[in-house]
Amino acid sequence: MSVYAVTGAASGIGEAVCTILRTAGHEVITVDQRDADIVADLSTAEGVAVAVAGLCERAADGLDGYVPCAGVGPNFEPTKLVRINYYAVIDTVVGLRDLLAKRRGRVVLVSSNSAPMDFQNEALAVALLESDRAVAEALAVESHKVLSAVYGATKRALARWMRHNCADWAQDGICINAVAPGMTRTPLVTDEMQGGTEALQKALLEFEQSIPLRCMAEPSQIATVVDFLLDGERSGYCCGSLLFVDGGIDAQSRPNEF
Ligand code: NAI
Secondary structure (H helix, E strand, O other): EEEEEEOOOOOOOHHHHHHHHHOOOOEEEEEEEOOEEOOOOOHHHHHHHHHHHHHHHOOOOOOOOEOOOOOOOOOHOOOOOOOOHHHHHHHHHHHHHHHHOOOOOOEEEEOOOOOOOOOOHHHHHHHHHOOHHHHHHHHHHHHOOOOHHHHHHHHHHHHHHHHHHHHHOOOHHHHHHEEEEEEEEEEHHHHHHHHHOOHHHHHHHHHOOOOOOOOOHHHHHHHHHHHHOOHHHHOOOOOEEEEOOOOOOOHHHHHOOO
């Protein structure tokens, strides 16, 4: 039995990851703003500290894997969006490094297939990576006018952070990989589809129809890939890999870039 930690475990992809891991007999320690072993608001520094301290206490012998899955969608308030989708991910991963090193643990980040898309978000992605938090948050407020610009930038920066750091972390026996899901049937998407403006609902429906596989993913279809990347027996040589699980959208939109 292995010990894993998952944030955003109360819903969607995070919940589906927990189901797969528990069904296989593993222990999963959950973190979320509700319905979790460790209840913490990851949009705040205090919440991040509570999450890291709680995991250090509950998994004192080390972690076999960590999935920082908590996230919010493109329409969320921009400052909080960058804190939850980027800084909380990096801060918790860094805070858990010693625990992960104890068991040669594996980290799976949850990026997005929007990470390489061109939403005029490069400056924000760079600012996030350089950890200039004040500049990044100001840029986020500015670029929020463009739909998905801030969201895409956080996911781009996550993938880059992984690529910048995976070699160093591998020295401690920790493999960091990431998934880049496409549109997935979770409240993050369905709430927008049901409650968003007419224009947004139309845009989301058109986007779904443009997916080569002609439907959005179910959370379990992303979770099985996360499970694969967590399992060193099956994916032991993956290090710094970004796996697109998006029904073919990335290949369709960027056939020559990989
Ligand atoms: P979801 O809305 O079903 O789940 C997100 C979870 O994060 C919820 O349980 C929520 O309570 C938690 N969370 C949000 N803000 C929090 C905070 N401040 N503190 C603690 N927990 C918080 O969404 P979904 O789709 O499962 O999202 C999971 C990850 O997958 C996110 O990082 C998202 O960006 C990513 N993703 C989702 C896609 C989709 O189409 N659903 C596509 C690509 C990436």
